[in-house]
Amino acid sequence: MDKSRLHKFKPGFSWSEVEKERYKESDSCWCGIDRNTLIGNRDEGVKFHLRYFEIAPGGNSSLEKHTHEHVVICVRGRGRAVVDDRLHDLENLDVLYVSPDTPHQLINPYSEPFGFMCIVDAERDRPRPLEAEDVARLDASEATKGKYIGYIEGD
Amino acid sequence: MDKSRLHKFKPGFSWSEVEKERYKESDSCWCGIDRNTLIGNRDEGVKFHLRYFEIAPGGNSSLEKHTHEHVVICVRGRGRAVVDDRLHDLENLDVLYVSPDTPHQLINPYSEPFGFMCIVDAERDRPRPLEAEDVARLDASEATKGKYIGYIEGD
Numbered sequence: 001m002d003k004s005r006l007h008k009f010k011p012g013f014s015w016s017e018v019e020k021e022r023y024k025e026s027d028s029c030w031c032g033i034d035r036n037t038l039i040g041n042r043d044e045g046v047k048f049h050l051r052y053f054e055i056a057p058g059g060n061s062s063l064e065k066h067t068h069e070h071v072v073i074c075v076r077g078r079g080r081a082v083v084d085d086r087l088h089d090l091e092n093l094d095v096l097y098v099s100p101d102t103p104h105q106l107i108n109p110y111s112e113p114f115g116f117m118c119i120v121d122a123e124r125d126r127p128r129p130l131e132a133e134d135v136a137r138l139d140a141s142e143a144t145k146g147k148y149i150g151y152i153e154g155d
Numbered sequence: 156m157d158k159s160r161l162h163k164f165k166p167g168f169s170w171s172e173v174e175k176e177r178y179k180e181s182d183s184c185w186c187g188i189d190r191n192t193l194i195g196n197r198d199e200g201v202k203f204h205l206r207y208f209e210i211a212p213g214g215n216s217s218l219e220k221h222t223h224e225h226v227v228i229c230v231r232g233r234g235r236a237v238v239d240d241r242l243h244d245l246e247n248l249d250v251l252y253v254s255p256d257t258p259h260q261l262i263n264p265y266s267e268p269f270g271f272m273c274i275v276d277a278e279r280d281r282p283r284p285l286e287a288e289d290v291a292r293l294d295a296s297e298a299t300k301g302k303y304i305g306y307i308e309g310d
Binding site for chain 1 (some may be wrong): 156157158159160161162163164168170193194199200201202203205224226228230236238239241243245246247248249250251252253254255257259272274276277278
């Protein structure tokens, strides 16, 4: 049976028949993030999920790592990504690949929303907080020292 | 080991460290298509591939079907998609899901390049040509009759 569908892009960065979710509202490590699940929650057979995340000005994702990989495509505004001990600027249509177990965080230090598509395997592990040695590596790097947000020792 | 990487988007719709390939050059069913493999050919562990395809003005993809699903995100210009007996206009950031074994074709009838991200499972079956009953369905639909390109009976 044909279950194909089109999600039309709408002004304000939303899509037809896709509901915006406030992401991890109760978790203070995620600040000002909306999620739109475009592919993956409607009985598709694909082995991946496609989500659109938007980080409000001043917001950020958790500083975390996991064994599953991330693919990020910037589609709105711009932002920054801490990826292990490197800091990347992300602008329109830049594509970021985050390899397994690599500490990472997405940050919007700008005054406009920062939106990106994020593709992940459908089956994936849960994010973990960083370990002290990860944080030591970030602190030892000129690029990332003082640029990540929200790590609390023992958190 | 951290194998993360950033592909910077460059003017003219290319990405750093991604080579443009002429797609199926010898196959007359694919006309004027370039492919850029962004994720999937560098020993990643992900269960999906991310490619950027660009169809030149007047070009089109094969009219085909396969059991693997397609996810298409329009990022340059605009185009059309035949999806079974429906015809969709695709514009910037529209997201199209093509379900298993659904006949489909992407077409650029416009004067500007039509570019889209296409996400597929890493493990997937090969495309097959349509069967006569598929074509009969396209011909019975006001939306798609005369709008698809290149079907030759017995091809």
